[in-house]
Amino acid sequence: MVEGLLLGHGYGKVSKREIQKHIIAGEPVFTTQYLIGQTIYNLDLKIDFFVYHPSKYPDGLIIECKWQQAGGSVDEKYPYLVANLLKTQKSAIIVLDGGGFRPGAQKWLEDQALKNDKLTVFDLVAFTQWANNGNL
Numbered sequence: 001m002v003e004g005l006l007l008g009h010g011y012g013k014v015s016k017r018e019i020q021k022h023i024i025a026g027e028p029v030f031t032t033q034y035l036i037g038q039t040i041y042n043l044d045l046k047i048d049f050f051v052y053h054p055s056k057y058p059d060g061l062i063i064e065c066k067w068q069q070a071g072g073s074v075d076e077k078y079p080y081l082v083a084n085l086l087k088t089q090k091s092a093i094i095v096l097d098g099g100g101f102r103p104g105a106q107k108w109l110e111d112q113a114l115k116n117d118k119l120t121v122f123d124l125v126a127f128t129q130w131a132n133n134g135n136l
Contacts, residue, residue: 001128002048002049002063002127003030003032003049005127005128005131005132005136006030006051006136009131009136010028011028011029011030011051011136012027013029013030013032014030014031016031016034016035018031019031019050019052022052023052027054028052028053028054028056029051029052030049030050030052031050032048032049033047033048034047034049034050036050036062037087037088038087039080039084039087040080040083040084040087045084045088047062047063047064048063048064048065049062049063049064050062051063056135057091059090060090060091061092062085062088062091062092062093063095064085064092064093064094064095065095066081066094066095066096066098066101067097067098068096068098068100068101074100074101075102076105078108078109079108082109082112082119085118086116086118086119089118090118091119091120092118092119092120093119093120093121093122093127094109094113094119094120094121094122095122095123095124096109096121096122096123097123097124106121109121
């Protein structure tokens with residue numbers, strides 16, 4: 001869904017190896033599973049989507065997708081996710097959906113976004129609306 005929105009809003013999908021060439025050319029592009037830096041544990045940090053737009057996101061935008069349909073421990077990893085995203089110092093969006101996460105986990109993520117102007121949390125519908133309102 002996120003990839004479809006990016007393509008529908010004029011972004012080209014490029015390989016990880018080619019993205020710098022397109023950024024230098026000033027083209028709106030994205031790539032997936034991109035190595036953005038190091039985690040708080042000094043391990044490689046790969047993100048779901050790295051988005052570049054010359055006027056909207058000249059420093060890049062990170063989009064992380066977290067789908068949890070059934071209960072489990074996935075939402076216990078949200079603090080690690082937030083710490084890693086904030087470490088990049090880039091704007092980041094977490095698209096959270098599926099309904100299987102604990103209500104407290106969703107509220108905690110939303111509270112983190114309120115405290116950090118580089119972080120936004122959407123469900124899939126809200127992200128789609130945000131994108132279709134010209135923000136992507």
